[in-house]
Amino acid sequence: MTDHYEDLEVGETYETGSYTVTKEEIIGFAEQFDPQPFHLDEEAAQESMFGELVASGLHTLCLSVRLFVTDIVDGEDGIANMGGLGMDDLRWHEPVRPDDTLRVRVEILEKTLSSRSDRGYVDFRRSVIDDADEEVMSIVSHNIVRRADAAD
């Protein structure tokens, strides 16, 4: 069963499984998309404001989207997500370090009907939580979700 726009309730919360990020992945991601010294090199990172190698915030965002897609959109219940409009309020609260284990808490913030009869807009607040139960990142995503009566 997939949840459509009508099935989602404001205030509803979800939690994903967890993912442990390695030093190799942190460096590999940075080489591809965010090649700054504090994401690439342990020695250079010691001289940065972080004092140690930390994951690109963009990497944390990407890992949180993967967990959201695999465990919630494609999860047991599933969400009929048609695509994304944008995101707001992205904040990195704490750095993510090698071997940190992350999971994502999701809350449905708001629902708005579209003028198109097949869809509605759903805002999700997503928090990335580490093993110490600390929030390391938060964001609000604006998604387009299919309506049940438009579904095949």
Place this chain on the structure above:
Amino acid sequence: MTDHYEDLEVGETYETGSYTVTKEEIIGFAEQFDPQPFHLDEEAAQESMFGELVASGLHTLCLSVRLFVTDIVDGEDGIANMGGLGMDDLRWHEPVRPDDTLRVRVEILEKTLSSRSDRGYVDFRRSVIDDADEEVMSIVSHNIVRRADAAD
């Protein structure tokens, strides 16, 4: 020479070089971070609201950060970026398709001194532009930039 907080002026603009994204990269990125059918599979994408295979919006964001880092932060002038606080107003205006060539226009929106004497906060508006000169994505990033008198 690297530009420090004092060297940056509100209203100043930059433009990066360009990058052409392939179908293989679009699918590879989606497999890693955003495994939804319209980013993974041409046939499934035909039945989506996009009607064809499109890049994950997160991929467009990642490519824009890479161009910002390589061509501006690490560019000829360079910016003494210490890290990021967050991002706002991320909007995907147009889908990105295989073989689209993207570049990034950057404008300095706002500067705010920090209470810490070694740094200031700089807001950058970043627009991703395609070959047809159309804006496909926009975002505001909040960065921490080192002050010159704090530099070694």
